[in-house]
Amino acid sequence: RAYNFNAGPAALPLEVLQQAQEQFVDFNGAGMSIMEMSHRSAAYEQVHNEAQALLRELFAIPDNYRVLFLQGGASTQFGMLPMNLLTAGRAAAYAISGNWANKAVKEAKLIGETIVAASSEGDGYRRTPALTDIIVPEHAAYVHITSNETIEGTQYQAFPDTGSVPLVADMSSDILSRPVDVSKFGVIYAGAQKNLGPSGVTLVIIREDLAAESPKSLPSMLRYDTHIKNNSLYNTPPSFAIYMVNLMLKWIRSSGGVDAIAQANQAKTALVYDTIDNSGGFYTGFALPVSRSRMNITFRIHNEELEKLFVKESEQQGFVGLKGHRDVGGLRASTYNAVPLESCQALAQFMADFQRRNG
Ligand code: PLP
Numbered sequence: 053r054a055y056n057f058n059a060g061p062a063a064l065p066l067e068v069l070q071q072a073q074e075q076f077v078d079f080n081g082a083g084m085s086i087m088e089m090s091h092r093s094a095a096y097e098q099v100h101n102e103a104q105a106l107l108r109e110l111f112a113i114p115d116n117y118r119v120l121f122l123q124g125g126a127s128t129q130f131g132m133l134p135m136n137l138l139t140a141g142r143a144a145a146y147a148i149s150g151n152w153a154n155k156a157v158k159e160a161k162l163i164g165e166t167i168v169a170a171s172s173e174g175d176g177y178r179r180t181p182a183l184t185d186i187i188v189p190e191h192a193a194y195v196h197i198t199s200n201e202t203i204e205g206t207q208y209q210a211f212p213d214t215g216s217v218p219l220v221a222d223m224s225s226d227i228l229s230r231p232v233d234v235s236k237f238g239v240i241y242a243g244a245q246k247n248l249g250p251s252g253v254t255l256v257i258i259r260e261d262l263a264a265e266s267p268k269s270l271p272s273m274l275r276y277d278t279h280i281k282n283n284s285l286y287n288t289p290p291s292f293a294i295y296m297v298n299l300m301l302k303w304i305r306s307s308g309g310v311d312a313i314a315q316a317n318q319a320k321t322a323l324v325y326d327t328i329d330n331s332g333g334f335y336t337g338f339a340l341p342v343s344r345s346r347m348n349i350t351f352r353i354h355n356e357e358l359e360k361l362f363v364k365e366s367e368q369q370g371f372v373g374l375k376g377h378r379d380v381g382g383l384r385a386s387t388y389n390a391v392p393l394e395s396c397q398a399l400a401q402f403m404a405d406f407q408r409r410n411g
Pocket of ligand 1: 060125126127202222243
């Protein structure tokens with residue numbers, strides 16, 4: 053298997069892929085694949101409900117929250133969220149931490165009044181905004197944060213206290229990577245394709261009362277209450293993707309749950325960050341240490357030609373996805389839940405060896 057450091061879609065555990073392979077043409081003796089089954093069948097509904105129940109268990113989601121499986125990616129949530137929550141006379145407040153937060157606020161502006169609650173642009177998005185800088189306007193419908201900036205490689209280490217104003221988080225690139233107190237949030241959403249499974253399904257965790265006030269003019273598919281009332285089965289769900297999410301959640305559970313996953317992520321990323329910090333300046337981290345992500349490690353080499361050589365040689369040695377995003381440049385290793393420790397050990401070794409040969 054490749055050492056897969058792709059930013060997304062990202063690595064899945066080999067066991068999960070093998071389980072899916074075993075059941076691919078014949079799901080539990082049904083004589084057909086899960087993707088050939090009616091989404092109204094008892095067999096499919098069991099998978100659907102099991103995935104929801106596992107999410108509740110693993111992420112300790114309180115009873116007054118609903119778990120939805122939607123389509124359109126996190127990018128659709130950038131618009132759907134303000135369509136539902138940004139009601140007349142209110143404003144949506146956004147903490148701008150980088151590329152994805154900017155995309156989210158851009159969509160909200162199309163729907164209603166938005167306020168920049170804080171921004172780390174002045175720091176070149178090398179950190180998330182300081183919690184004490186986040187302004188919560190009284191008439192805010194919600195405060196939106198991006199818990200992990202996939203491109204810059206920054207991550208909130210703690211979350212702001214927004215009082216009675218609902219806190220909303222785009223957790224696309226760090227959902228289930230660490231324990232989170234869900235009761236501090238009004239809405240959490242995430243595309244599945246990094247930590248939860250394949251692309252095609254988007255997770256939304258929403259406090260029930262927040263779905264009660266959607267404007268009457270909203271089309272059915274864009275209303276949270278439609279999906280709540282219909283248990284995410286209003287129309288045909290992405291059944292195969294949800295099946296894969298269910299397998300992935302079982303894998304997280306058998307790995308010891310989210311606490312164990314968080315510890316593993318800490319150990320995995322420490323190997324790479326330590327290599328950067330002990331390189332005597334050969335490698336430099338892009339994110340400031342206060343905001344370093346445990347999911348996306350962004351770093352540079354002082355010389356762009358060497359960065360190109362690093363990518364080329366890494367590919368020859370079985371590493372995938374280490375080229376940085378064009379907006380930040382340099383290099384990036386995405387170390388999502390399914391990336392094994394061995395991949396990070398191999399990367400740290402490759403980095404040290406590359407420095408020895410080129411430093
Ligand atoms: N938000 C973050 C933090 C992301 O990393 C991404 C995708 O990389 C998105 C949103 C967009 O997700 P999607 O492709 O599911 O629309």
